[in-house]
Amino acid sequence: MIEGPASFVKSANGWYRIEAGDLRGYVDGDLLAATEAPEGVLEPDDESDAEPERSETPSLEPDREAEPSDPEPEPAPTGPTGSFITPVDGTLTQGFGCSSLGYYVYDPELGCAVHDGLDIAAPTNTPILAADGGTVVFAGSCDCGLGNYVEIDHGDGVHTLYGHMAERPFVITGQQVSRGDVIGPVGSTGLATGPHVHFMVRVDGVSRDPAEFLP
Numbered sequence: 001m002i003e004g005p006a007s008f009v010k011s012a013n014g015w016y017r018i019e020a021g022d023l024r025g026y027v028d029g030d031l032l033a034a035t036e037a038p039e040g041v042l043e044p045d046d047e048s049d050a051e052p053e054r055s056e057t058p059s060l061e062p063d064r065e066a067e068p069s070d071p072e073p074e075p076a077p078t079g080p081t082g083s084f085i086t087p088v089d090g091t092l093t094q095g096f097g098c099s100s101l102g103y104y105v106y107d108p109e110l111g112c113a114v115h116d117g118l119d120i121a122a123p124t125n126t127p128i129l130a131a132d133g134g135t136v137v138f139a140g141s142c143d144c145g146l147g148n149y150v151e152i153d154h155g156d157g158v159h160t161l162y163g164h165m166a167e168r169p170f171v172i173t174g175q176q177v178s179r180g181d182v183i184g185p186v187g188s189t190g191l192a193t194g195p196h197v198h199f200m201v202r203v204d205g206v207s208r209d210p211a212e213f214l215p
Helices: none
Strands: 007-011 014-018 091-094 105-107 112-115 118-121 127-129 134-141 148-153 158-165 182-185 196-203 206-208
Touching (some): 148 182
Antiparallel strands (some): 091 118, 105 112, 118 196, 127 182, 134 148, 148 158
């Protein structure tokens, strides 16, 4: 039941004027006569129910291909750490000290021929590592019994040497290396009876037992 002044109701069939006392539920049953839309009400077109088309606004930014990222820079070599690592994964076959082999340098203080380093046997081409960071002061071969070898200056008068490499070293004189860098392959060049690295430590030009510097 509608109370109060007349009102207008929108139905599927159009607009209906309802007076006071009319039953609103009769509108959809077509019991009331259709009328014009009330003043001030806009009748939408049938097509207005559809969503308005959206215009695509062109991007002001031109299409850009993804630029390739720069490769990661190689890490800079680190200096000496003061802590050595064993230069090759192998088996110790001869230590530092007096030797019965006649081709070692005679040490008058010890009264014997001295084996001035450690012999560490390993298969040919096993990587030889720099025991610590430093500067390569020699990388090549000699007629001194070491064959192809590398010498590294670690500062404070400490040098390490790595002898009997299978081929020319992988580093060059003047190159900076870090502890653990591969500097060459195990071999048997020079005065050697089998593949191994002859590892030496010199302090102020004097050979020292490398075992004192290794973990």
